[in-house]
Amino acid sequence: MTILRVDGLTVQLPKGGDRPEAVSGVSFSVERKEILCLVGESGSGKSVIAQAVMGLLPKTLPVSSGRVFLEAEELTAASEERLRQLRGARMSMIFQEPMTALNPVMRCGAQLDEVLREHTRMGPAARRARTLEIVREVALPEPERMLESYPHQLSGGQRQRIMIAMALVLEPALLIADEPTTALDVTTQAQILRLIVELQKRHGMGVLFITHDFGVVAEIAHRVAVLREGRLAELGAKLEVLSNPRDAYTRMLIRAVPTLKPHGRGADDAAPVVLRTAKLSKTYTDAGWLSRNRVVPAASEVSVDVRRGQTLGVVGESGSGKSTLARCIVRLIEPTSGKILLADLDLARMSARELRPLRRRFQIVFQDPYRSLNPRRTVGEAIMEGPLNYGVPRARALERARRLMELVRMDPNALGRYPHQFSGGQRQRICIARALAMEPELLVADEAVSALDVSVQAQVLALLAEIRARLSLAMLFITHDLRVAAQICDQVAVMQQGRIVEYGPAHEVFRQPRHPYTQALLAAAPGRDFAFGG
Amino acid sequence: MRVLQSWSVRIGGAALLALLLIALAAPWLGTVDPTLFDAASRDLRPGEAGEITTLEGETLKHVFLMGSDSFGRDVYSRVVYGTRVSLLVGISAALLALAFGVILGLVAGYVRALDGPLMRVMDGIMAIPAILIAIALVALWRASLPTVIIAIAIPEIPRVTRLVRALTLSIREEPYVEAAVALGTPAGRIMLGHILPNTVAPLLVQATYTCAFAILLEAILSFLGVGLPPDIPTWGNIMAEGRVQFVAYPHNVFFPGIFLAVTVLAVNILGDGLRDTLDPKMAKRV
Helix, strand or coil, rough: EEEEEEEEEECCCCCCCCCCCCEEEEEEEEEEECCEEEECCCCHHHHHHHHHHHCCCCCCCCCEEEEECCCEEEECCCCCHHHHCCCCCCCCECCCCCCHHCCCCCCCHHHHHHHHHCCCCHHHHHHHHHHHHHHCCCCCHHHHHHCCCCHHHCHHHHHHHHHHHHCCCCCCCCCEEEEECCCCCCCHHHHHHHHHHHHHHHHHHEEEECCCCCHHHHCCCCCCEEECCEEEEEEHHHHHHHHCCCCCHHHHHHHHHCCCCCCCCCCCCCEEEEEEEEEEEEEEEEECCCCCCCCEEEEEEECCCEEECEEEECCCCCCCCCCHHHHHHHCCCCCEEEEEECCCCHHHHHHHHHHHHHHEEEEECCCCCCCCCCCCHHHHHHHHHHHHHCCCCCHHHHHHHHHHHHHCCCCHHHHCCCCHHHHHHHHHHHHHHHCCCCCCCEEEEECCCCCCCCCHHHHHHHHHHHHHHHHCEEEEEEECCHHHHHHHHHHEEEECCEEEEEEEEEHHHHCCCCCCCHHHHHHHCCCCCCCCCC | CHHCCCCCHHHHHHHHHHHHHHCCCCCHCCCCCCCCCHHHHHCCCCCCCEEEEECCCCEEEEEEEEEECCCEEEHHHHHHHHHHHHHHHHHHHHHHHHHHHHHHHHHHCCCCCHHHHHHHHHHHHCCHHHHHHHHHHHHHHHCCCHHHHHHHHHHHHHHHHHHHHHHHHHHHHHHHHHHHHHHHCCHHHHHHHHHHHHHHHHHHHHHHHHHHHHHHHHHHHHHHHCCCCCCCCCCHHHHHHHHHHCCCCCCCHHHHHHHHHHHHHHHHHHHHHHHHHCCHHHHHHC
C-alpha cells in the first residue's frame, strides 16, 4: 500500500537563483513499512521536497506543477485547514536540530500534551497516560522526570527522542525525518537510527528519511533516491544503488565516501617530532560572584607527538576536548598546565609578544568555511595578511599568494574577489592557502572537512594529503568522523572527556581497537559493514 | 544599491537632502540677514509685508513669509538659517560620539582587562540624564557652537560604546579573527582591519539615531536658554523667544517646531530604513 506518492513535483526558485527550479519533476513513492532515503548534497533540494509534502513551503517557493498524495488524498489540492489537521496526525516531521524545534520555555510534557489537545478529544488523564506511554516507547529513561524537564536540561539524543515521541504520538502513517541525526554524536546517532527502524517496524509507518550521509543510508534504507540539483538521479533498492549504481553522479558520490579501512601507509616513528605536548591541560573555571566556582576540565594531561610529514588524527565526540587541544596548541587559548614544545621552545607559558615571531611556524584551518574568512576582505588580502605581518614585501607576498592559489587548485586571478563569491569547498581551499602562506611546519586542521559535502570533502582531503607530502608538513587533524580519520591519519589519538584513551598507529587503532570506547565508536559508525570508496 | 530600494531610506534621505540644500542655499532663498530687526515690523503675521533695516541703515521692503518676532526679525530667515545650526550640531555631535564610542568600544570589547573599568565609567555616565550632563557642561564652559556640540556628544558616547563593545565581543569569536591572531596580526590591526569594518552597518543605524537625538537636544538646550546664545538663530532659540507670545502669535513657535519635527522624523525614518536593509535580523526583533 502506497502511503506517499510524489508525482512530477516541481518547485520554483525565486528569480536570480543559481537555477530556475529548486525541485524539477521529481516522482517517487513511499510504501507502508518502508524507509525511503532521499540522499543528496547541500542544495540538491531534498529539504524542499520534505517541506512541499508537509505543505510548509515558504511563499517564495511555489509548487509550479506536480501532485503529492498522502494515502490517496491529494495534498497539493488540500486547504490550509486540512493540511493543519493532517500534520501531526497522518504525517509528521522531525528535524536536524531538536533544540530549535522544541519550545525552550515549555516543559517537554506540555509540548507533547499540546499535540494531543490540538488533534484529539482525549481527556487530561488519557492524554497523560498516552504521553507517558509514548515517552517509554522512545526508550527515554525516567519518563516522569523527562516530561517535567525543559528542553535545555536534556542531552541532544534525549531531545531528539522527545521530538520523535511528539511526531509519533498520533501514530501517523508517514514520518519525514530531515537529517535527524546529523547534529548528534556517532554513538547517539546509532541509537536514534536503531530507534527509528524499530518504531517504523512496530507501527508499519512509511518513512521518508533525508540525509547526506551514505553511511546512514547503508544502515537503514530499504530504497534510495539520489537527488542532484533538484532532479532525481537514481531511484532503486538499497543494495542495487549502493553496490551497483547506474548513474555516473551516484557512482561519484559513493566513491567519494571515505572507507573505514585505514590507508596502507604505515606510521613513521623515526620522523623528527615537530610538536610535542606534555601533560597539557586546560580547565575552564566559571567564576561566579555569588555562586561557587564551577571547574570544567576540557583537556587533561594530553601528551602527543606530531611528526614531520605525518598526520596525527585526534578523534572524539563533541565535548571530548579535541578542539580545546587544537586551540591550545596554536595558542588561541592559554593552557592551564603542561607543556607545548615546538622544537625545544615551550609555547604554553609564552606571552603574546614572545609568541608572535613563532606563530608563522604553526597554522590552523577551521571548520566553518563561511565564517573563516572576513567577508569584507578580498581573498588576496586574506592570503597575504600573514606574510605582510612578517615583513614580506607586497610584491613577493602577492606572487606567493598566486602560487598558493594554484597549489590549492584555484584560479590565481580570483585573488581580487570577495569570499561570498566562492562555494564552501573553494573557501576551505582559500583557508588552506592562507595557512600555507606562512610556510608553517605544523598545520592544525580543526574539523576542516566536516562542513563540506562528501564529494568536496574527498577533494579537500586529497589536497591536504598531497600538500603534507609535498611540503613535509606535520599535520594535526581534529575530526569526529572516523571515516575521514581512517583516510588521512598515520597516527590516531582517541579522546573521551578530555583524556586520551587510545593512541597509536592508525591501522592498529582501526583494526584492533583496545579501549572499549574506541570499540564503541567504531561499532557505532553508520554503514561500517559496507565497503565504500573507490 | 540594495539600500536605495527601501522606501524609508528614499523618503528619509530625500527629506534630509532637501534640508541640507536649504541649509547650504540659505542666503539665496529670499532671506535677509537673520539678525536684522526693525522696530516698525514687530509681530507681523505670516505673509504680511513690512520693512527691514540693514546694518548700513538702508531700509528694504520685505515680505515676512512666516511673520516676524517681537524684535521685528524675519522668522522665515531665522528658521532657514537655523537649519544650518541644527544640521551642523546634529551631524558633528553624532560623528564625535561615534569617534570616541568606536575607539572605547573596540578597546573594551577586545582588551579584557579594560572592559570592566571602561564600562563602569560608561554606566556612570548613562545613569545621569543626557540633558543634565549637557546643561552642566555648557554652564561650565560658556555657550558656543563647539562647546554645545561637545556637551551633546558626551552623553551619547556610552550608547555607541556599548553597541561597539557588544559587536566586538561577538565578532572577536569569529574564526576569521582567530585566524588573524594565528597569522600574527597585531591587536590594533585586528581591531581596525577585521572587527571595525564588520560593525559598519549597525553603527550607521546608530549614527542616525544619535544624530536625531543631538538635533533634538540642541533645540531643547536653546529653548531652555542654556544652549547657543540667543543672537544665533536656532530653532530652539526662536521657539524660546516665541513662547511668551505663543497665544497671540503662534507662528513664532509653529514654524521652527515644524522644521524640527520634520528633521528628526526624516533622520529616524532613514535610520529605520537603513536598519531594515542592512541588518534584517535586528529589524525582525524590534
